Amino acid sequence: MTDMTLLDHAEPPVHRADPVTVEIIRNALTSAANDMNATLIRSAYSPILYEGGDCVVALLDTDHQVLGQSAGLPLFLGNLETCSKAVEEKYGSEVWQPDDVWILNDSYLGGTHLNDVTIFAPVFVDGTHVGFSATRAHWMDMGSKDVGGSMDSVDIFQEGLRMGPVKLHEAGRETFIVDIISTNVRFPYQTIGDMNAMIAALRMGTIRMQELVARYGIATIEAARDEIFRQTEALERKTVADIPDGVYEAEGVLDNDGIDLDTPIPITLKVTVSGDTIDFDVTGSADQTRGPVNCGVAQAVSALRVGYKLLISPETNSNGGSFRPLSTQVREGSVLGAVAPAACQWYFSHLGLLIDLVSKALAPALPDRVVAASHGDSMIINTAGTDPRTGRDWVTMEATLGGWGGWDGSDGESALINSVNGSIKDLPIEMVETKYPFRITAYRIEKDTGAPGRWRGGNGATREYEFLADCAVGLWFERSRTKPWGLFGGETGRGPEVIINPGRDDEERLLKANARPMKAGDVIRLTASGGGGYGNVADRDPQAVASDVENGYVSVDHARRHYGYEG
Structure with a gap:
């Protein structure tokens, strides 16, 4: 006779994906992101996109973790999820609805300048929310005081139209935001064309995600995701654990902020390695400046992730298991953690320096990698x-x-x-x-x-x-x-x-x-x-x-x- 008491208290079965299925899903997610990227580039109106490829795309799960990301700008590494998180923090998870599309370019949320626009959409299968499709691309003009962007802006209001997070499409229909964009930029035909190319990429991501769920089921995909994340985390922790424990430091300066040309801007990095964890601390860097060399915290974190990945796991694709051994410390109000109304147009100069500083700091510990x-x-x-x-x-x-x-x-x-x-x-x-x-x-x-x-x-x-x-x-x-x-x-x-x-x-x-x-x-x-x-x-x-x-x-x-x- 079966003991019903034991059945009542039994743990629910854990769904596992076999190794072959895990690899198929891993590569399918990366291929889906590459399909999205190709769709965006082939549909774009601006040379900076269709020739230069100044864009990135990703598929995320419902917890905003990266499932698959295309090649693109490393500086957007693990950064797209901050945008969908910002919506959820502001409006709650119930805000996600089928056929909605959201847009955001706020420098303090997305981290970059206003020209970098993020467009993203929830993915639904049979009424169930299964993840997000996300894109980011450079738009050539956002209505700043100078065409394309200003080298001498002193606040965010001189740098153009700041949006989000707001709905671009609701239930499949354009909202008034599209008209606001077209009347606030200097090149509306080109801009709206690039916007629609990004939306086409979202649709490609949605189709690919729906196809995967239809073939394997969401339980198998989530089990494969967990295994992919586990493998990635284990590999990275092993590499970090091989670094001798200690505190490693490096510093450099930017020439100036574009306004006060005689004053350099110090950027400092302290790296602390302890066991299989590593911490990057940039709190000693300069306060936010009057000129446009500031960035939001999200972008500083992305740059530190790039520096980390170049040394720790350059061969593996980024996913939600990446960067779990890494913690970051960024000071709000600093040049790397700017708050309104700081100008952010040329946000990347100190981030390029910061990526180099990661190698410089860890050179004594990793001479064969740096x-x-x-x-x-x-x-x-x-x-x-x-x-x-x-x-x-x-x-x-x-x-x-x-x-x-x-x-x-x-x-x-x-x-x-x-x-x-x-x-x-x-x-x-x-x-x-x-x-x-x-x-x-x-x-x-x-x-x-x-x-x-x-x-x-x-x-x-x-x-x-x-x-x-x-x-x-x-x-x-x-x-x-x-x-x-x-x-x-x-x-x-x-x-x-x-x-x-x-x-x-x-x-x-x-x-x-x-x-x-x-x-x-x-x-x-x-x-x-x-x-x-x-x-x-x-x-x-x-x-x-x-x-x-x-x-x-x-x-x-x-x-x-x-x-x-x-x-």
Whole structure:
């Protein structure tokens, strides 16, 4: 006879997914995110999206944990969930309804500047809420005081339309928010086109999530999720546990905040390792500034996660099990934890520095994993004006490629985007010259910009523009005070350089400018920093030096001065 008392008190059965199913679901979630990203990029109206890929997408579970995330900007790593959490904290979990779409670009919630817009939607299957589909993309103009964004804003109100979290669609229908957007930005056709591309990506994510639930059932997917998270956490804790316990520190400075050009901004990092846990503390960094170099706490946490992941688990995709060994300490009211009305337009410069500082701090403990400093900043040029060929207004934003640091076993890479921006691509010359009234008269890897070392730093790139029409140019080049440092005897990379009208009587050198007038025929030459070196210069293989000279990475004079080259 069955003992009914025992049955009444028995634990409910635990649903488990077999290893093969776990791997299928793991890869299906990543593939779903990649499908979303492809949908967004192929549907976008702005070159910064369809050519540059300045966007990221993810699928989340109902607890806002990442199930699958596409390649994209590392700086948005584990950051999209803050937006759906913000809705739930404000309105409660019952607010989620089928066919609703939400939007948010608040710098203090999402962490970045107002141009980075997050659009997300709950995913339902047969009336049951099973997760979220989320996207973030850069919109070229948000109605700031200067076209595309200001290099000299002093509060958030000068930086454009600030939204959210609010409903963009309700029950499948557009809300009045769409009209508010279109009447507050300078390029409504392009902006609404990009908005709809993001919504198309959400729909792709919803379809893929619904297909998975239909095939496996939500119980199996949740069991696979738990196993994926468990595996990820276990791998990361093991790596952290192998780091010697202790306190590790590093610091650097930004050049300035774009307003007070003579005052550097200190950024400090203290890393505490204890067993299988690691803590990143940036509370000693500067107070929030008057100029636009501030960011919200969420973005500081994301940058610290990037620095952590580069050392702890670079081979694995991010998910809800990532970063469980990591804790972060960010001070509210600091440059990394800004509060209203702090300006946040160029929020990423100190975050690139912070990512490099993680390697610098942990170099004594992880000499075979760390990397010398990179050029570290996006090195931005904005252009805006009216194209005389069409009579239409235009705005661009481009990053300048720089050098990455050397590491134990390899030279740094040359002419790459900075670590903040990840898989963003530079805009092709053919496209730029077709769409905008200027010519790219030089584009090259700039020799000698990378630092000497046993493993030399990568070189920065030079890009030169000749303007064919009057326009305004914005510049945001950083890291001239804290240049890309070397490790273990490696030397420091060359800093950035911007020259307007090089070789002419009106030649001018500067690193930051806001809406600076340029005349047809004017030229601007941009050179990003090279990376730091790793290891003692005297230990560099002479054959590697000869190869660098032959391939144009290093000049003969540079090779002679630093390496004793005799060729």
